[in-house]
Amino acid sequence: MAVEASLSNLLFVDIETVSAEPAYEQLSELMKKEWNRKAEHIRRHDDESYADLYFDRAGIYAEFGKVIVISVGIFNTLENGDTELRIKCISGDDELSLLQNFKETVLKFDQARLRMCAHNGKEFDFPYLCRRMLIHGVTLPPAMEMSGKKSWEIRHVDTMELWKFGDYKSFTPLELLAALFEVEAVKQEAIDGSQVNQTYHVEQALDKIASYCKRNVSMLAQVFLRLQSLEPIRQENITMV
DSSP states (O other), rough: OOOOOGTTTTEEEEEEESSSSSGGGGGOOHHHHHHHHHHHHSSSSSTOOOHHHHHHHHGGGGGTEEEEEEEEEEEEEEEOOOOEEEEEEEEEOOHHHHHHHHHHHTTTTTTTTEEETTTTTTTHHHHHHHHHHHHHTTTOOOOGGOOOOGGGOOEEEEHHHHHHHOOOOOOHHHHHHHHTTTTTOOOOSOOGGGGGGHHTSSOOHHHHHHHHHHHHHHHHHHHHHHHHTTOOGGGGGEEOO
């Protein structure tokens, strides 16, 4: 299956994030105060401590977390005419370097035509990346710049939004869509999103998180194809670079 015109200039993205510090106690007094304020709004039970909430949930907020892994994927046509999914992973402890590397990857594409696709990306991945870039003083690539643009001018694609068909009542995990469409997942380490902070800060197993993130991009691309009523990529045509 050769790459169709509708699948060109399409970049699949998945990120993994963790709390900016390994523990609440390592925050500055100012950031402790701000987290305490945040915690009062998100705590479910009065017995949940600020410290426990920080370790469990700070990573999902760009103000209190950081990006440690970014995986991207593109479709490519092989010499035999088949479609290949090429997946690249950027990971590391230095978030600034990570974001700059990602920006360089994005800038390799025609910014006027590039579409970026993520699952729940409009609510999480894209705003998180933009906020962390601004915090580090990294200018946004044109394809990610949303200020002053009309909604139809922002070329971000969200598979969860595509699946909702206008229904905004619930969150649908990528893994559920992959199961529904019988997408064959790439072999992975035994980890899920709720374990990323523990895996990074306690186990210090960044490679395991990177493997998980690459697998998510593979699922994302395959689910996207099914949502377009297109055949999935064969596993032998999925390449990790």
